[in-house]
Amino acid sequence: MPDALAALLLGIIEGITEFLPVSSTGHLLVAQYWLGARSDFFNIVIQAGAILAITLVFRQRLWGLASGLHVPANRDYAMKVAVAFLVTALVGLPVRLAGWELPDTVTPIAWALVIGGVWMLVAEHFAEKRGDRTEVTWTVAIAVGLAQVVAGVFPGTSRSAATIFIAMLLGLSRRSAATEFVFIVGIPTMFAASGYAFLELLLEQGVGGENWLDVTIAFTASAVTGFLVVRWLLGYIKAHRFTGFAIYRILFGIALLLWLPAGD
Structure with a gap:
């Protein structure tokens, strides 16, 4: 398969799976098993495409928060986003x-x-038995921050899955409210994580020998696909449960255990 086509497919897979609660790590592992492993820099860049996508999706909400901090509700929400991020960082x-x-x-x-x-x-x-609350509490903010750490320690957990469902269990019973908060918290978190990973890579190995056409194709594919997927998901969860994603995860995990060599 041509390298450019492989890069395109990897970018699309990253864009689809980064924000769905299905684990981008697991899908990229399988994809690179067939399409060929890529450099750490390549993997950082395609995640950057996904970060750009979610930033564009929530651009109006982010601007509203930033320009409306004089409004108590906006200030409270922004502070809870900041607390969730700081918990993850600390x-x-x-x-x-x-x-x-x-x-x-x-x-x-x-x-x-x-x-x-x-x-x-x-x-x-159990979350659906808690009503239809939309208020983000301090407990939810702290728990989301901790859940992001857990997702980072256990590849395959899925950051979105861990954080959305802990938020729902602890107060944000409405799926759309939980997902929005988690995604907004994810923007500074993913920016910081990718920036740290890039700095680490730069100091340890440097960046060289990359096929910049492949990198550009993958970044663009990840950004475009991620944008479309997040927009679709935000509409989908207003009327649907996450059951389909859960079943898919279970089947995909079992397939991995049966199919790929355990040591890979």
């Missing part, structure tokens, strides 16, 4: 420096997919 950075992270290999990712799928089914069942 807990996640020491965890990262200590090297507490499972490897990006098939077995742990597959089990994370299966367990996460079951967790989604159980969590949504």
Whole structure:
């Protein structure tokens, strides 16, 4: 397969799976198994495309928060976004420096997919019994920040799955409200994580020998696909449960356990 086509497919896969609660790590692992492994720089760039996508989707909401901090409701929401991000940074950075992270290999990712799928089914069942509340509490903000750390430690967990469902269980019973808060928190979190990873790469290895056409194609594909997927998801969850995603995760995880060599 031509490198440019492989880069296009990898960008599309990243854009589709980064924000759906299905684990982009697991899907990229399988994709690169068939399409060929890519550099760390390439992987950082395609995630940057996804970050650009979600920033564009929420551009009006972000501008409204930034320009409306004099309004108590906006200021309260922005402070809770900041707290969730700070919790992730203050807990996640020491965890990262200590090297507490499972490897990006098939077995742990597959089990994370299966367990996460079951967790989604159980969590949504109990969350729906809590009513239809839309207010983000401080407890939700702190829990979302911690859930992002858990997702980082356990590849395959899915950041969106871990955070959306903990938010729903702890107060944001409406799926759309939980998803919006989680996605907005994810913007500074993903920017910081990608920036840290890039700086680490630059200091340790440098950036060289890249096929810039492939990188550009993958970045663009990730950004365009991510934008479309997030817009679709925000509409979909207004009238649908996450059950389909949970079942897909379980089946995908089982397929990984049965199909790919356990040591990969």
